[in-house]
Amino acid sequence: MTLLADTHVHLLAGLDDGPATEDVALAMCRMLVAEGAAHATALAHQNPGYPDNTPARMIATAAALSATLAAKKIPLTVYPTAEVMLSPTVVDDWKTGKLLSVGNHGQWLLVEMPHGEFVDALPVAEELRPFGLQLIIAHAERYPDLLHDRDRAAKWIAAGCLIQVTARAIADPWDDEMGRGIEGWARGGFIHLLGSDGHGIDRRQPLLAAGYRRLAKLAGRSTAKRIGSTWGSAVLRGEPVTVPPPHPPTRKWFGRMFGG
Numbered sequence: 001m002t003l004l005a006d007t008h009v010h011l012l013a014g015l016d017d018g019p020a021t022e023d024v025a026l027a028m029c030r031m032l033v034a035e036g037a038a039h040a041t042a043l044a045h046q047n048p049g050y051p052d053n054t055p056a057r058m059i060a061t062a063a064a065l066s067a068t069l070a071a072k073k074i075p076l077t078v079y080p081t082a083e084v085m086l087s088p089t090v091v092d093d094w095k096t097g098k099l100l101s102v103g104n105h106g107q108w109l110l111v112e113m114p115h116g117e118f119v120d121a122l123p124v125a126e127e128l129r130p131f132g133l134q135l136i137i138a139h140a141e142r143y144p145d146l147l148h149d150r151d152r153a154a155k156w157i158a159a160g161c162l163i164q165v166t167a168r169a170i171a172d173p174w175d176d177e178m179g180r181g182i183e184g185w186a187r188g189g190f191i192h193l194l195g196s197d198g199h200g201i202d203r204r205q206p207l208l209a210a211g212y213r214r215l216a217k218l219a220g221r222s223t224a225k226r227i228g229s230t231w232g233s234a235v236l237r238g239e240p241v242t243v244p245p246p247h248p249p250t251r252k253w254f255g256r257m258f259g260g
């Protein structure tokens with residue numbers, strides 16, 4: 001059985017717009033286990049709306065959750081993580097220790113766009129790479145400027161970024177154009193990680209399994225396994241991950257016909 005890794009789920013009770021209490025966080029963890037997950041971020045936002053979310057606070061809250069999971073024998077390993085909003089100060093914030101990387105391993109920083117904006121992540125990726133830190137683009141399907149621009153996405157990937165897509169958006173896209181974009185990404189090798197972006201139990205539940213199944217249909221089972229399990233758990237555990245470049249948006253028949 002393939003054990004999935006949720007690389008984007010809000011589990012730090014009371015720290016952001018995710019679960020309000022640890023009981024809700026635990027119910028989410030149980031749901032994740034039922035969805036087939038063995039690894040998950042214990043994640044909260046780091047942005048100006050949550051100034052108290054320091055790395056130390058998030059690490060401590062994740063450790064408490066981890067202890068409760070062990071005591072209750074819920075087979076889910078959680079990793080302290082921040083969802084960092086891109087801002088002009090992100091590089092300085094990293095240098096001064098204000099940001100929490102995925103699993104606190106100092107290898108990957110999970111970033112989202114500022115509300116209602118799209119900014120070029122490439123300069124940030126290039127500035128952080130010498131520090132051994134690479135970017136994960138959170139819920140990347142939300143950004144049409146990325147989803148429908150394969151050249152841009154390929155450049156970001158070449159610069160060391162990983163593309164994370166929300167499982168729910170793969171399983172049941174609520175927008176036709178987004179659905180087509182995700183399909184193209186899945187078939188073209190642009191997706192590297194799966195996240196539920198779960199926030200609660202009554203709303204935005206941590207669902208992974210349906211998205212994983214649909215991904216397997218679109219991209220093939222072995223690719224889906226890499227995305228849903230191998231790469232995801234490696235990122236969370238702090239193991240190295242190298243992804244192949246996406247397939248160029250080629251015209252295969254055209255190439256074959258003309259020897260290109």
Ligand SMILES: [Fe+2]
Pocket residue numbers: 008010083197
């Ligand atoms: Fe999120």
